Amino acid sequence: MTATEHDPTPVGGRIGAADAIDSTRDTGLRHVATLSTELRDVVEVEQRQVRLERVVLAGVWTSGTVAEAESSLAELAALAETAGALVLDGVIQHRDKPDPATYIGSGKAGELRDLVEATGADTVVCDGELSPAQLVRLEEVVKVKVVDRTALILDIFAQRATSREGKAQVALAQMQYMLPRLRGWGASLSRQMGGGGGAGGGMATRGPGETKIETDRRRLRDKMAKMRREIEEMKTARDLKRQERRRNKVPSVALAGYTNAGKSSLLNRLTGAEVHVQNALFATLDPTVRRSETAGGRAYTLADTVGFVRHLPHQLVDAFRSTLEEVAEADLILHVVDGSHPDPQSQIEAVRTVIGEIGGQGVPELVVVNKADAASPEALERLKRAEPTAIAVSARTGEGIEHLLARIAEELPHPDVGVEVLVPYTQGQLVARVHASGEVLQESHEENGTRLKANVDASLAADLTAYTY
Known part of the structure; x- marks a missing residue:
């Protein structure tokens, strides 16, 4: 049954996208339109590989406009569908802050139960991170x-991870999330106090329940420690590759942005790589590094990274820190934005928040508005006003790519030591290093060697000193 097939009267009316918060407004549950992903055609049912759960979404709206609250719930619907669920309905409630017991309040939790029964849902997905107590209490209602x-x-990350490192990072994040939420063998045992006497103690408060939970927690902590060691070993290999690039003075460019902004498509367009591309959230979890060159022949690396999202779980930020270092330690961040999204500015802010969390605040940033072919001129103009240095491109059609390549060449760090040398043909490796990491201003081939006028870094300049003329 879809959102339009049952009587919405018990849980409030629909909301307008232009409304702003009004503290005097009714705080009942409010339906959010166009969230249902229920399949109506038998062909759709046959083609869908997995239909795991039938879900109702619930969000608490504490600040901002109704449109922003609806956008957040719409994103939650997309996440639920990505995970394989079927979204039946979605409601939001205006509160000053989430209820500490049931997230939405006991009365509204009862109304949510009625909605679950009316739609035949088997799962409620809440648009926030709930405490263990909130999860238990809301499930009871x-x-x-x-x-x-x-x-x-x-x-979703667990479904999408493919590499050994990616799987380990996701597993660690899941264990960090699970640790405070272990309940033992059933609700009654999970509430037993365990341990010895004391005020209020007694026979009913000691027993295997608490012992079992503590055993599970100990085992989980041991697994987490082992997983951290494994990730650290894999991080060492990644660090060695990064140090090799630094030693060779190869600048690095990192693609960062909201999930499904088109980063992998842009990487393919810029480098000719064949990275997996899918119109789905979190299609890329494992970083991909490709080598490219500026029009002047200067080499640099392009790294594709995991997409960000509003309220990206801190467990994931911690677990994926070694991967996200590709962004924090880059010489330039290409911040890829989906120009066709209804609210790209909020996505930009969410991405910048995560970049700040991983220590990338000081890295130069170039905003790249992707999917320009699908965006309206008005939307592109609004983005241009908000981000005056942004470049509009289309990874699909190639629009704006040449301009972007030129801007990348401009924004890369420039070597600052000028040299004029005549390098013997027997020292061809030095000429190759100048081309790879320096900027060649003039070059000619003469009888005694290659004459170069270039800007290079200090270490390469020292190696070229013997050939200065």
Whole structure:
């Protein structure tokens, strides 16, 4: 049953996208339109590989406009569908802050239970990270499984990870999330106090429940420690590659942006790589590094990284820190934005928040508005006003790519030592290094060697001293 097939009266009316918060407004549950992904055609059902769960979404709206609250819930619907769920309905509630017991309040939790029964849902997905107590209490009221936004994103990452490092990072993030949420063998045992006497103690408060939970927690901590060691070993190999690039003075450019902004497509367009591209959230989890050159022949690397999202779980940021270092330690960040998205500015802010969390605030940034062929002129103009140095491109059609390549060449760090040398043909490796890491201003081939006028770094300039003329 879809959002339009049951009577919405018990849980409030629909909301207008232009409304702003009004503290006097009714705080009942409000339906968000166009969230249902229920399949109506038998062909769609046959083609869909997995139909895991039927879900109702629930969000708490504490600040901003209704449009922003609806946008957040729409994104949650896309995440749920990416995880394989079928979205039946979605509601939001205006509160000053989430209820500490049930997230949406006990009365509204009862209304949510009625909505779950009316739609036949088997899962409620909440648009926020719920505490262990909130999860338990809300499940007791709605009588179905409750999943929060963090668990949903972790589940998607677990489905999408392919490399050994990616799988290890996701597993660590999941264990970090699970640790405070272990409940033992059933709700009754999970509430037992365990341990000895004391005020209020007694026979009913000691027993295997607490012991079992502590055992599970100990095992989980041991697994987490082992996983961290494995990730650290894999990080060492990644660091060695990064140090080799630094030693050779090869500048690095990192593609960062909101999930599904088109980073992998842009990497393919810029380098001719054949990185997997899919119109889905978090299609890329494992970083891909490709080598490219400026029009002047200067080499640099391009790294594709995991997409960001609003409220990216801190467990993922911690677990993927070694991977995200490709962004934090780059010489230039290409911040890729989906120009066709209804609210690209909020996505830009979310990405910059994550970049700040991983220590990339000081890295030069070039905003690249992708999917310009699908964006309206008005939307592109608004983005241009907000980000005056942004470049509009289309990875699909090639629009603006030449301009972007020229800007990348301009923004890369420039070597600052000028040299004029005549390098013997027997020292061809030095000429190759000048081309790879320097900027060649003039070059000619003469009888005694290659004459070069170039800007290079200090270490290469020292190696060329013997050939200065």
